[in-house]
Amino acid sequence: MATLKDVARLAGVSVKTVSNVVNGYSFVKPDNRRRVEEALAATGYRPNLGARNLRRGRTGFIALVLPELSIPYFAELAGLVIAAAQEHEWNVLIEQTFGTLAGERSALEALGPHLVDAAIVSPEAVSDFQLEVPAVLLGEHEVDVPISRVGIDNVLAASTAVRHLISLGRRRIAAIGAHPQRGTAALRLEGYRAALEVEGLEFDPSLVVPALNYHRADGAAAMNSLLDMKNPPDAVFCFNDLLAVGAMRAAAERFVRVPQDLAVVGFDNNEESAYSSPSLTSIAPDKGAIARAAVDLLHRRVGVEEAGVENVQTPFSLQVRESTAP
Numbered sequence: 001m002a003t004l005k006d007v008a009r010l011a012g013v014s015v016k017t018v019s020n021v022v023n024g025y026s027f028v029k030p031d032n033r034r035r036v037e038e039a040l041a042a043t044g045y046r047p048n049l050g051a052r053n054l055r056r057g058r059t060g061f062i063a064l065v066l067p068e069l070s071i072p073y074f075a076e077l078a079g080l081v082i083a084a085a086q087e088h089e090w091n092v093l094i095e096q097t098f099g100t101l102a103g104e105r106s107a108l109e110a111l112g113p114h115l116v117d118a119a120i121v122s123p124e125a126v127s128d129f130q131l132e133v134p135a136v137l138l139g140e141h142e143v144d145v146p147i148s149r150v151g152i153d154n155v156l157a158a159s160t161a162v163r164h165l166i167s168l169g170r171r172r173i174a175a176i177g178a179h180p181q182r183g184t185a186a187l188r189l190e191g192y193r194a195a196l197e198v199e200g201l202e203f204d205p206s207l208v209v210p211a212l213n214y215h216r217a218d219g220a221a222a223m224n225s226l227l228d229m230k231n232p233p234d235a236v237f238c239f240n241d242l243l244a245v246g247a248m249r250a251a252a253e254r255f256v257r258v259p260q261d262l263a264v265v266g267f268d269n270n271e272e273s274a275y276s277s278p279s280l281t282s283i284a285p286d287k288g289a290i291a292r293a294a295v296d297l298l299h300r301r302v303g304v305e306e307a308g309v310e311n312v313q314t315p316f317s318l319q320v321r322e323s324t325a326p
Contacts (some may be wrong), residue, residue: 002043002050011039059090060079062298063119064241065107067099071214071242073287074122079139080291081120086091088299090117090119099124099181118298124182134301136294141183148301150293154184157283157316158191160235161265164281165225166199166317168326170235170263174207176222176247177214177239188239207233211243219246227254241266241273244280264323278322289314 004022007014013032017246020028021036028036039045064081066074082092097103104126111119112132119131122138129145138147165173174194179185189208196203206229209222219238223246226233238244244266248258256262257310260280266273269284293312 002045004045006043007036007039008044010043010097011035012062029129045190059115059117060089060296061093061109061117063095063238065095065097065119065121067097067106067124068120071240073240073268076303077287077291080288082297084291084295088295090295099110100126105129108146117302120294120298129133138290138294140182140187146309148297148312150290150297150304150312150314152285152314152316155188155194157189157267157285158188161196161197161283162192162320163199164324165235165237165263165265166195166201166322168235168263168324171201172207172231172235173201173231174226174233174236175239176211176236176243177190177220178208178210179212180228185239192237204253211239214242216242216246216249219243220250223247223250224254224266227251227256236262236264238264238266241268241270241280241282244282244323245272245276248276248278248280259322259324269319273319274321281321281324282319283316284319285316286314
């Protein structure tokens with residue numbers, strides 16, 4: 001394998017100049033930089049990232065702690081975090097907690113500077129923890145530690161979804177996904193209620209159906225319970241796309257037409273939502289912006305003794321598809 005000396009010899013410069021180019025330093029003469037880059041390409045030189053990280057006192061890894069990779073939102077987000085981390089020469093270790101208190105505590109207690117430089121955490125159960133490395137939270141789960149976080153305005157997003165349904169003339173709108181431990185669920189329920197109030201519709205608690213998990217089967221079971229009502233809903237807002245896909249399946253099995261008889265909106269805008277039948281209207285968080293913001297926050301904090309708490313709010317949009325289209 002080519003070494004820095006090989007590159008320097010071919011480029012006709014010092015080893016230090018080659019090192020400066022490889023490490024991205026700006027104070028290199030343009031002509032020298034060009035010659036080094038040509039020599040790097042010609043020799044096929046690859047930097048020894050392990051040795052570089054050792055000199056910097058870093059591991060070269062960050063942790064990504066997520067509830068469940070079988071949920072497409074988290075799987076898609078993981079891929080985007082990996083891409084963003086590569087820009088900072090970080091590899092990503094992914095830990096799956098299943099959203100349980102024991103799983104989250106076990107994952108967080110294992111993280112230390114011997115293993116990772118920093119961590120991105122999406123908690124659902126744990127509220128009090130100590131980390132020896134810089135960390136960023138995803139979402140709105142309440143924790144008792146001062147920590148930066150990245151997310152969207154879930155109240156406004158949910159309100160946007162429900163007001164879209166109201167704009168279609170729907171008046172009996174159900175909500176699927178209430179959960180006592182999920183901070184995002186509480187905020188989405190708040191947005192659901194706010195939209196009803198703004199539009200002059202009465203809140204009916206019988207139309208709010210909880211979901212222990214956010215899988216397709218949970219959405220189907222919740223939809224069946226709503227369709228068993230004497231006066232079933234004419235629209236439903238689901239707190240994630242998998243719940244919505246399950247709800248639409250249950251409706252189809254009972255010959256309830258979507259969107260003619262029942263309009264459906266999901267949340268997360270997973271790839272599946274564009275290919276379901278009918279395709280699913282969904283709230284679309286900018287997942288790329290979430291991943292980049294979280295990684296950038298970590299990058300600014302690594303090696304910093306005291307960094308202030310930052311809350312970064314990323315954009316979202318409503319992606320209208322066939323499940324609500326007239």
